Each structure stands twice: as C-alpha cells, then as structure tokens.
Amino acid sequence: MKYETQLMGLPNLVGMGIGEKAGKPVIKVFVTHKVPESALRPQEIIPRLLEGYETDVEAIGVVTAQTQITKESK
Numbered sequence: 187m188k189y190e191t192q193l194m195g196l197p198n199l200v201g202m203g204i205g206e207k208a209g210k211p212v213i214k215v216f217v218t219h220k221v222p223e224s225a226l227r228p229q230e231i232i233p234r235l236l237e238g239y240e241t242d243v244e245a246i247g248v249v250t251a252q253t254q255i256t257k258e259s260k
Contacts, residue, residue, distance in 0.1 A: 200249045212242045220245045
C-alpha cells in the first residue's frame with residue numbers, strides 16, 4: 187500500500203488493510219483507540235481519502251502476537 191510506511195508512524199496506528207463499508211471498498215486504518223481530530227496535530231490526522239478510496243478508522247486496542255499451541259508443543 188502506497189501510504190502504509192508514512193501512516194504506520196502515526197501515534198496509535200497498529201495496522202492497515204483493505205475492507206468494505208456500506209458495500210463500498212475502503213482502506214481500513216486500525217488504531218489502539220480513537221482520538222478527536224482536535225487533539226491531533228495536522229500531520230497526525232488520517233486523510234479521509236487515499237487514492238480515491240475512503241478511509242475507515244477502527245479502534246481495535248493493542249495488538250500482541252499470539253502463540254499457537256500444537257499437539258507437538260504440549
């Protein structure tokens with residue numbers, strides 16, 4: 187994704203992907219928690235559009251790696 191490197195440096199941003207909202211393709215932007223735009227500096231605000239696609243910001247909390255338990259590891 188063209189803007190991924192630039193956006194991944196933003197505070198609270200934990201991931202990005204392609205998704206759907208109201209039947210239309212969107213760029214999903216995952217954050218630990220939402221912050222009002224008024225509390226952000228201009229360069230920290232996620233654009234409403236990227237390459238003609240709307241962005242959809244979704245709060246998902248802190249992301250941590252999970253361990254998969256297999257029969258061999260028991």
